[in-house]
Amino acid sequence: MLLRMSTLFLRTLREDPADAEVPSHKLMVRGGYVRRAAPGIYSWLPLGKMVLDNVASVVREEMNRIGGQEVLLPALLPREYYEASGRWTEYGDTLFRLTDRKDADYLLGPTHEELFTLLVKGEYSSYKDFPAILYQIQEKFRDEARPRAGVLRGREFHMKDSYSFDLDDEGLQRSYDLHRDAYIRIFDRLGLNYVIVSAMSGAMGGSASEEFLAETPTGEDTFVRSTASDYAANVEAVQTPTPPALPIEGRPEAQVHHTPDTPTIETLVDFLNGVGLGRSFTAADTLKNVLVKTRAPGEADWEIMGVGVPGDREVDMKRLEAVLHPAEVELLDESDFEANPFLVKGYVGPNALLRNKLRYLVDPRVAEGSAWVTGADEPDHHVVDLVCGRDFTPDGVIEAAEIREGDPSPDGRGTLYTARGIEIGHIFQLGRKFADAFGLDALGPDGKPRRITMGSYGIGVSRVVAAIVEQSHDDKGIIWPREVAPADVHVVGTGKGEQIEVAVRIAEELADRGVRVLVDDRKGVSPGVKFTDAELLGIPTSLIVGKGLAQGVLELRDRASGEREEIAVDTAVEKVVRSVKGA
RNA sequence: CGGGGAGUAGCGCAGCUUGGUUAGCGCGCAUGCUUUGGGAGCAUGAGGCCGCGGGUUCGAAUCCCGCCUCCCCGACCA
Numbered sequence: 001m002l003l004r005m006s007t008l009f010l011r012t013l014r015e016d017p018a019d020a021e022v023p024s025h026k027l028m029v030r031g032g033y034v035r036r037a038a039p040g041i042y043s044w045l046p047l048g049k050m051v052l053d054n055v056a057s058v059v060r061e062e063m064n065r066i067g068g069q070e071v072l073l074p075a076l077l078p079r080e081y082y083e084a085s086g087r088w089t090e091y092g093d094t095l096f097r098l099t100d101r102k103d104a105d106y107l108l109g110p111t112h113e114e115l116f117t118l119l120v121k122g123e124y125s126s127y128k129d130f131p132a133i134l135y136q137i138q139e140k141f142r143d144e145a146r147p148r149a150g151v152l153r154g155r156e157f158h159m160k161d162s163y164s165f166d167l168d169d170e171g172l173q174r175s176y177d178l179h180r181d182a183y184i185r186i187f188d189r190l191g192l193n194y195v196i197v198s199a200m201s202g203a204m205g206g207s208a209s210e211e212f213l214a215e216t217p218t219g220e221d222t223f224v225r226s227t228a229s230d231y232a233a234n235v236e237a238v239q240t241p242t243p244p245a246l247p248i249e250g251r252p253e254a255q256v257h258h259t260p261d262t263p264t265i266e267t268l269v270d271f272l273n274g275v276g277l278g279r280s281f282t283a284a285d286t287l288k289n290v291l292v293k294t295r296a297p298g299e300a301d302w303e304i305m306g307v308g309v310p311g312d313r314e315v316d317m318k319r320l321e322a323v324l325h326p327a328e329v330e331l332l333d334e335s336d337f338e339a340n341p342f343l344v345k346g347y348v349g350p351n352a353l354l355r356n357k358l359r360y361l362v363d364p365r366v367a368e369g370s371a372w373v374t375g376a377d378e379p380d381h382h383v384v385d386l387v388c389g390r391d392f393t394p395d396g397v398i399e400a401a402e403i404r405e406g407d408p409s410p411d412g413r414g415t416l417y418t419a420r421g422i423e424i425g426h427i428f429q430l431g432r433k434f435a436d437a438f439g440l441d442a443l444g445p446d447g448k449p450r451r452i453t454m455g456s457y458g459i460g461v462s463r464v465v466a467a468i469v470e471q472s473h474d475d476k477g478i479i480w481p482r483e484v485a486p487a488d489v490h491v492v493g494t495g496k497g498e499q500i501e502v503a504v505r506i507a508e509e510l511a512d513r514g515v516r517v518l519v520d521d522r523k524g525v526s527p528g529v530k531f532t533d534a535e536l537l538g539i540p541t542s543l544i545v546g547k548g549l550a551q552g553v554l555e556l557r558d559r560a561s562g563e564r565e566e567i568a569v570d571t572a573v574e575k576v577v578r579s580v581k582g583a
Numbered sequence: 584c585g586g587g588g589a590g591u592a593g594c595g596c597a598g599c600u601u602g603g604u605u606a607g608c609g610c611g612c613a614u615g616c617u618u619u620g621g622g623a624g625c626a627u628g629a630g631g632c633c634g635c636g637g638g639u640u641c642g643a644a645u646c647c648c649g650c651c652u653c654c655c656c657g658a659c660c661a
Contacts, residue, residue, distance in 0.1 A: 091661080456661090494620065527619060
């Protein structure tokens, strides 16, 4: 492959585009890899298209390796399929909808479970046909509320989606594991620094869904990881270690104190430390009871419940919602308090909740035998030394307290800190939702139909390109890993003599030897411009044919390390071939 | 949906407060000469619906009203 910059459809920009914020967006636009066509919609120019194809090739190779078979389904889909699965309504505004001339509803596919399910249903009917893995690499459409950061979060994007079809849960687990391994190979080959986090809430548990996050400061997803191990998880999935139970015998009796004007944890702690109880208290010694109401899907009535967390922590509504999903959650409002006078705002204790048969769940730190300062269920009164397991017994534990930097890692090694990542892959055990919706069965050896169980697995191919740039660039430009680079070598001819001719000749030789070459054969362009462009474009290796040519010397540069090496003209081709192939 | 910002040449921007020649600068582009190892110099040029619609005025990029669009932060996002 030989690309000549004199004719390449490429224009690099000296300045950052005004609408770009993150490095990948700036560099991909400046380097002439992509151009914005509309909000969240991008055109891929020749070099960008090559990178995109290279990433897709890696994905394709690894999908084929696990037995995936590539197909290409339409992106334009009739409403009826998504009506059958319920997603015509479930997807909401994120779905791109359109109508044809006969006023029939269509959509642009955001993901293709429906059509794949129907495709398999139409072709396969025997247990002998399964398992099967089908995939495609294609444009997806989602009308994001706020597209941002260039191709990182677009409304049209390139995605690999695959679907597995199995006869039973063990088969699904195998297909899931195959994908998980394939994804690890793919992202390793692409040179990405990533973590795998559980995407399911703590309560749902299991490994039924995992996300692959490329770690970057500009990522949209927050996750936590450990300082001392490779533990990583979504904030929603972090399990708080439960402290050991303490003996109850010999603990001081619970005592109610008059604590005027202490509606907040802070004022309460200050008050207690001021009245001389013979010991000091911190916010972590208090038990804060947050009242929420939940409503299960389809239900009309709200149920009030109490959530007990250590007073030095807030309830993280996202974690709470994840645990209670699919129920809705809201904080109580004034009218709820008025309707339930036993709830004394600011002074709610466990026993008012338990006595009134309200569900009361506590943070795992509220373990058996732990003693707390908490509300006494009457205005201006708190109770000290209320012992869990003796003075009150919660209905269970709940992961709702905020996660903080420095919390112990759930795996017992190190402490947690928060990091940000870009979701580049997601693997998901769908189960039978779509098979049920479309009646996808296979006839078993016993002559009876068996409902197929499915998995769906995505990789955002265009997003991966941006993620690579996020992780691999410097202030001068992009630094492509060789596997995805648009070329192996950037041959730069600079000078007014025969340098450009020689550069082209060397480039041709390299191309003949199977090296992918970009040659800067532009005339009348100063060396500074060519070097700057080379650094911006980010081809892993540059070969400079310049002022050294008169002495028979060329210069080999490594984009990543910045190392420069002088090499002889006559051995240059051989040396480049070796370094490219050997890399 | 809430908050903030911005629409002027392909790209990046000034001009608007205080209306008044032919709307300007840098980059890029074209032509010529010079230059050629770190975003070159000189000269000449092409390129504009000043977001759209209405209004005020002798006169509007500039003032007023309405609308549209885009960007950023947040909410939302199987």
